[in-house]
Amino acid sequence: MCRALVTRITLSNLFERLPLSDSVIDDLRNVLGAIVRTDAEILHSRRHDYWAVSHLRDWLKVALETPRCVVQPTTTAEVQTLLRYCNAHSIAVMPFGLGSGVCGGILPTNEVVLLDLSTMNAIREINEHDMTATFEAGKNGLEAEEAVAAHGLTIGHWPQSIGVSSVGGWISTRASGQFSTAYGNIEDIVYSIEAVLPNGDLVQLGKAPRAAAGPDLRHVLMGAEGTMGVVTAVTLSLRKAAQRRAYSAFYCDSMPQGIEAQRQIIGADWRPPVMRQYDASEVKRNFREYFLEGKALLFMVHEGPAVRVEAELGDIARIVAAAGLQPCDPAVAELWMGKRNHVVEWKDFFEKGAVVDTIEISAPWSKIDTIYDDAVASLKAREGVITASAHSSHAYRSGVNYYFSFAALCEPEAMESMYFDCWRRVMEATIKHGGGIAHHHGAGRLRKPYLESDLGATGVALLRTLKAAVDPNGIMNPGNLIPEETITEYPR
Amino acid sequence: MCRALVTRITLSNLFERLPLSDSVIDDLRNVLGAIVRTDAEILHSRRHDYWAVSHLRDWLKVALETPRCVVQPTTTAEVQTLLRYCNAHSIAVMPFGLGSGVCGGILPTNEVVLLDLSTMNAIREINEHDMTATFEAGKNGLEAEEAVAAHGLTIGHWPQSIGVSSVGGWISTRASGQFSTAYGNIEDIVYSIEAVLPNGDLVQLGKAPRAAAGPDLRHVLMGAEGTMGVVTAVTLSLRKAAQRRAYSAFYCDSMPQGIEAQRQIIGADWRPPVMRQYDASEVKRNFREYFLEGKALLFMVHEGPAVRVEAELGDIARIVAAAGLQPCDPAVAELWMGKRNHVVEWKDFFEKGAVVDTIEISAPWSKIDTIYDDAVASLKAREGVITASAHSSHAYRSGVNYYFSFAALCEPEAMESMYFDCWRRVMEATIKHGGGIAHHHGAGRLRKPYLESDLGATGVALLRTLKAAVDPNGIMNPGNLIPEETITEYPR
Secondary structure (H helix, E strand, O other): OHHHHHHHHHHOOOOOOOOOOHHHHHHHHHHHHHHEEOOHHHHHHOOOOOOHHHHHHHHOOOOOOOOOEEEOOOOHHHHHHHHHHHHHOOOEEEEEOOOOOOOOOOOOOOOEEEEEHHHOOOEEEEEOOOOEEEEEOOOEHHHHHHHHHOOOEEOOOOOOOOOOOEHHHHHHHOOOOOOHHHHOOHHHHEEEEEEEOOOOOEEEEOOOOOOOOOOOOHHHHOOOOOOOOEEEEEEEEOEEOOOEEEEEEEEEOOHHHHHHHHHHHHHOOOOOOEEEEEOHHHHHHHOHHHOOOOOEEEEEEEEEOHHHHHHHHHHHHHHHHHOOOEEOOOHHHHHHHHHOOOOOOHHHHHOOOEEEEEEEEEEEHHHHHHHHHHHHHHHHOOOOEEEEEEEEOOEEOOEEEEEEEEEEEOOHHHHHHHHHHHHHHHHHHHHHOOOEOOOOOOOOOOOHHHHHHHHHHHHHHHHHHHHHHHOOOOOEOOOOOOOOOOOOOOOO | OHHHHHHHHHHOOOOOOOOOOHHHHHHHHHHHHHHEEOOHHHHHHOOOOOOHHHHHHHHOOOOOOOOOEEEOOOOHHHHHHHHHHHHHOOOEEEEEOOOOOOOOOOOOOOOEEEEEHHHOOOEEEEEOOOOEEEEEOOOEHHHHHHHHHOOOEEOOOOOOOOOOOEHHHHHHHOOOOOOHHHHOOHHHHEEEEEEEOOOOOEEEEOOOOOOOOOOOOHHHHOOOOOOOOEEEEEEEEOEEOOOEEEEEEEEEOOHHHHHHHHHHHHHOOOOOOEEEEEOHHHHHHHOHHHOOOOOEEEEEEEEEOHHHHHHHHHHHHHHHHHOOOEEOOOHHHHHHHHHOOOOOOHHHHHOOOEEEEEEEEEEEHHHHHHHHHHHHHHHHOOOOEEEEEEEEOOEEOOEEEEEEEEEEEOOHHHHHHHHHHHHHHHHHHHHHOOOEOOOOOOOOOOOHHHHHHHHHHHHHHHHHHHHHHHOOOOOEOOOOOOOOOOOOOOOO
16 A cells, blocks of 8 residues: 555656657747746755655655746736646646645656746735735735734634745645634635636636625635646735633543533534644643643633633633533643744654654544544554654534644655555544545645545546546646546546 | 516527427336326426516416426435436436525426425434534425424524525525524535536535545535536534524614624624614615614624623624614514514515515625615616615625615516616626625526626636536536626637
8 A cells, every 4th residue: 555655646747748848948938038947946946845755755865856947927927828838738837835735736847847936925905994915826824914914904824834835825725724713714714816727717716705606616726736727816804803812721531521522612602713632642742841641631722802702711611621621721822822833844853763744634523533543543553653643723513623643763765655654544544434534734646545535436536527627638737636547437 | 788688598598409208208207207297287386486587477477488397306316317317318407496596597498307306305314413414405494494403403594585495405506594694604504515416426525524635526516506416415514502692783874884883893703693784775664663764773683602692792882882873672683583584475566566676795895885875876766666775684804795675666567677677787786896796696597697797707717617527418407507608718
């Protein structure tokens, strides 16, 4: 399984298309000018995103392929021109935001034009009255947040990667932020999407606060990970900065006890923006001064009008006490707030002989405990695994996510197979008990072999049908997300 | 324009396909048995939905076409069999729920197989722990709500039509309920969708509380109004019945003053489930005992944990007072609660020489006041119009909807052109000022000529591309929703 997966991920990039000859590059330069770059430095810098496997291969001195050229547009019209050209000539285009993806969505080859959106990063508008802001796709997330914060507003979307991810990337991967339990995921925050389709058509999807005017076409782009077109700008629906913020924290005797408390909090119609529950292993690792042997830890960040925050604190304290939880110093939540956007360097782990990653899944309340038990047990059963743990970080009326972490020690040459084997173990435990394989990091090339579990064979066939219709020449990020294997033919 | 619109709506059903001969019906009977019905009574009863124009034509003794046959499945497998047969023979299929549509989504001809889902109405599961319930598509909305209410739960989705609409219809039209400002629209309530694609494939879309596993394919069916396949069952994510309910009401000197108060309530992060604002004309008509000359009326229903409802009442009273509103007896909101699901009989109006309808649109805060002024003025400028008014009923962070009402007196033979002209006036005022043409009733054949305003020419082309891919033989509800006119070719 492990080897098969690796092979498939490598092969999926060897799509059949003409090599990008020098004359094609000359042609592109004639059409687009100096934004078409082939200098070694830019090609090298765009050879991968933040996927651990790419970094591992790099660290192992496996020469990663670089894109054949990097195009750095500053206007939507340039993106249209590029896609029209590439569509006419069946040239593969790989859209690249700020490179924070962690699932193999970006894996360039020298047959690929890498479309670098980091150069499209303007703030087009901040509308305080309508509470909207429009950013070009390559805008850095933290810069976008800071721009609206200067007006007393917030996007309310805080992925851990906020300092290194782009607004367009949030759309393309269906991102979630740390405050999602109250403020929603990116699909609840986006107002409209400007995108260029593979044929060069410019679409502006989303016109009103809400519509019943046919299917919501924004969802063709959201989560498509560059396979359906290129997101060039995004309008987000904002919030005012909260009047008050407060913290609470509680110890749980077990993960299921805490999960049940969360279910009751949501059932009572409370929505603390942040609600995170760490198992004892993660408490010890991340919040050592709060560690109590065998105890899980649930903490919350409460925000909103001061009177509501007061009401929420009191009612939730009552609910969790009834569920058997014990108070913990809420300073642990503040501690988390201070370090929550830290992004690790993979090579720091490789150099210690360790391969690590996180894997987020979600499931209904009734299935999440079994998935936790099985995934952690399966990871721990693998020789070399030294930690296997999880926390929850996003709650819904009908269930919750889990964010698994693993660390394993092995020889450098075994790290890649260790990585894929750990992933396989969590995916298989999730699938076995009816969970969803991906909460918010996207699928990329990494989860592609498991996509059928979420969508079913007919759902994958439907996705392939949509892809073939929108991108008939298959130019958009080929090999990503959508299984090549024809699982079910879609007969006419 | 008016005549052109009528002509287009009529023509759109004259799609080219083979007439449904007796032998086709015999064939269908061989395959599906007695669920294929051709008795005059059933054909007659399914000749239209709740669209005012169909009822008007009926009342005028214009012989409405009936479907060639009505198929009444009780299993998903029967729906698959039907679609496979019809797809192979290019036979048009028109899915029909409980017939509460108001935009011309159902307009049978005798070349159409009407797929009557009212016979698929089972409750498959109510899961108290996961807070989900699964209903077959034809389940009556009120019966569904009552079934979960017996467990202390609520769907929280209260369209005015709840007593006469189906759960599947909610999905197909992207319905909104009266409590949407807190509880969301149907897309926020649906957990998963079981549907049969035109080729007979069964898909189950939605597996987990949230996913980032490619585009959210549930949106292929949501809002498709029967053009992309047949919704056969729906799993909804429930809530517990609220601990407390309270009411509040306030007079506004003008509609813009009340809209600004709503904007500030939402901006402060309060979400009363119901927030409705009626202009003076509607207050006089609907809440006569509360009418004050020239005053608009904003009322709210507050629900949730008792302590939060208390906090919400106090804070909102402060916000609206600062915005210049004056208290009104909250009993007006209770009065509305008691009569909110009343559904009129169109012929009661026709018999009085009047044609009436409601038209819902939405817009950003900054555009809604101008749309209101222009739409009402344009309606009133039409000779024969005796009332033109509006209320808002669904608020969002970035805007709000308006629900326009008109009544016009004219000779019976002029009623249809009066109807389309009044619609045109509201659509044009909305479009002129940048609003969205449809908040929650769907588009059907009625709004189809205006769809390009919401989606743009390229967006319509994208929708047509998706339709052609999913339904290559064009069997699903042909003529509905998607403009036939090739506005933009989608080149390959």
